[in-house]
Structures are given as C-alpha cells and as structure tokens.
Amino acid sequence: MVQPMPARPKRPKPRAARPPDPALRSRARKILTRLAKAYPDWGPTLDFSSPLELLVATILAAQARDERINEVTRVLFTKYRGPADYAAAPKGVLEQDIKATGFFNLKAERLRVMARGLLDEFGGEVPSDMDGLTRLRGVGRKTASIVLGAAFGVPAVAVDRHVERVAQRLRVDRAGPDIEASLRAIYPKKDWIKLTWCFVLHGRRICRPTPLCPICPINDLCPYPKKTKRLPAALRSNQQELRAQAPRRRPR
Numbered sequence: 001m002v003q004p005m006p007a008r009p010k011r012p013k014p015r016a017a018r019p020p021d022p023a024l025r026s027r028a029r030k031i032l033t034r035l036a037k038a039y040p041d042w043g044p045t046l047d048f049s050s051p052l053e054l055l056v057a058t059i060l061a062a063q064a065r066d067e068r069i070n071e072v073t074r075v076l077f078t079k080y081r082g083p084a085d086y087a088a089a090p091k092g093v094l095e096q097d098i099k100a101t102g103f104f105n106l107k108a109e110r111l112r113v114m115a116r117g118l119l120d121e122f123g124g125e126v127p128s129d130m131d132g133l134t135r136l137r138g139v140g141r142k143t144a145s146i147v148l149g150a151a152f153g154v155p156a157v158a159v160d161r162h163v164e165r166v167a168q169r170l171r172v173d174r175a176g177p178d179i180e181a182s183l184r185a186i187y188p189k190k191d192w193i194k195l196t197w198c199f200v201l202h203g204r205r206i207c208r209p210t211p212l213c214p215i216c217p218i219n220d221l222c223p224y225p226k227k228t229k230r231l232p233a234a235l236r237s238n239q240q241e242l243r244a245q246a247p248r249r250r251p252r
Ligand code: SF4
Pocket: 169, 170, 206, 207, 208, 211, 212, 213, 216, 217, 218, 219, 222, 223, 224, 225, 226, 227, 228
C-alpha cells in the first residue's frame, strides 16, 4: 500500500553569500572552461519534448540510471499526454507502467500529487519559476532547477550527488551557506546551467566516488590531484575511451 506523502518541511531562507575570493573565482572559471571542453556533450541526459515530460522524467530518475528512465518514458509519454492522465491513473496501473524505474509506488504517488497540483493551481501548465515549481508536492529544489534550466532556459544550479561531490572535492562549495548558494555566488548566472551539467558529467565519468585522478582533465586545478594515485587495472587499458566517453548529443 502506498504511504501518504509527508508534509514538506519549510526551507529556511538562504542567507546571502559573501563575495567569493577573486583567486577562487578565477580557478573556478578555469575549471568550467576546461570541463566544457572535456564534455562537449554537456546537457540533459533525460529525453523529453515538453516541460511536463522533463518534470516527470526527473521525478522518475531518482535512484535510477537515465538510460533506464529513457527506455521507460519512451512508452510512458505516448500513453500519458498531460497532467490529467497521471492524476487519473488508477492505482496499480501507473505503478506498473513505471515499475522498471524502481521505487515505483513512491514515484507513482509523487507523479499523481504533482499532476493534481498542476491541475489545481496552474491550469495544467508547468510553472516556469522556482516558487511555482517547488509549490508542487513531490517537486524539490533539485528537480525544479533541472526543469528550469533544461526546459525553460532559466538560469539555475541543480545540486545532485555528483555536483555535490565534485564541488566539495574542488573546494568550490564554501562561498555560501550551502553548495547551491556557493556555486551561484562564484559563477555568473549565464554559466549556471552549463556548470550543472559539466559537474554532473565529470562526477559520473571521472570524479566518481573512487575518482580517476590520473586522467582527470582538471587535475592541476584540483586541491586533491592525487586522491586516486593509480587507475584501477581494468581501466588502465582503455584510458583513451574513458577520457572521451563518446558524446551522446550534439556539441553546443
Ligand atoms: S583530480 Fe581527482 S578528485 Fe580532483 S577533480 Fe579530478 S578526479 Fe576529482
């Protein structure tokens, strides 16, 4: 049986960040330039053709690989065309349709309450601002930032576990009261979307939980260049492939 969604605790208003040190800003700028060159395919890795589809895909993507989500949504989006379809989906049916994404009971409930919120408060349209998006139950700040940036082109920094890890290792996480505020303080607004995806890809491909420091493209800009001194044996033979990890999308 699906557990009722717990009421979301009110987020404290973030404190204003202090202006970051110029040396940090300069290093951060070099990091982003280098990462954008290393990952010319930066950008969303979930498939979507509308803000609603991206919102749904992002909710489904929690604790799951994007490739799996894209497989599921390829079929899902032909069946569920608008918020009313999710809101009215009978118990058990939506769950079955998203089962392959994992945690499907919780995710189905999130989709239903999100869709009801869209219908009740926004006339069925996905709002294009942070306040509106985060008013929807089942939608947190990270999901809202992804939708804002990728679906509406509104500058936003999304902090997932990869962005968090990379920012901490690079020590660009202390210019504000939290990582999002810190990155927003260090980087100009025009770079917020790019930095989100560059950090995500760097965290997925190179600066993994066990990082691949010897082939890291920003090794000389990192305070921990030897966090991993040697590549794992299985990876030593295909360094070239690892470094490039063929772009999946058109470079921009
Ligand atoms: S040098 Fe290592 S720890 Fe630093 S960013 Fe690169 S992979 Fe991560």
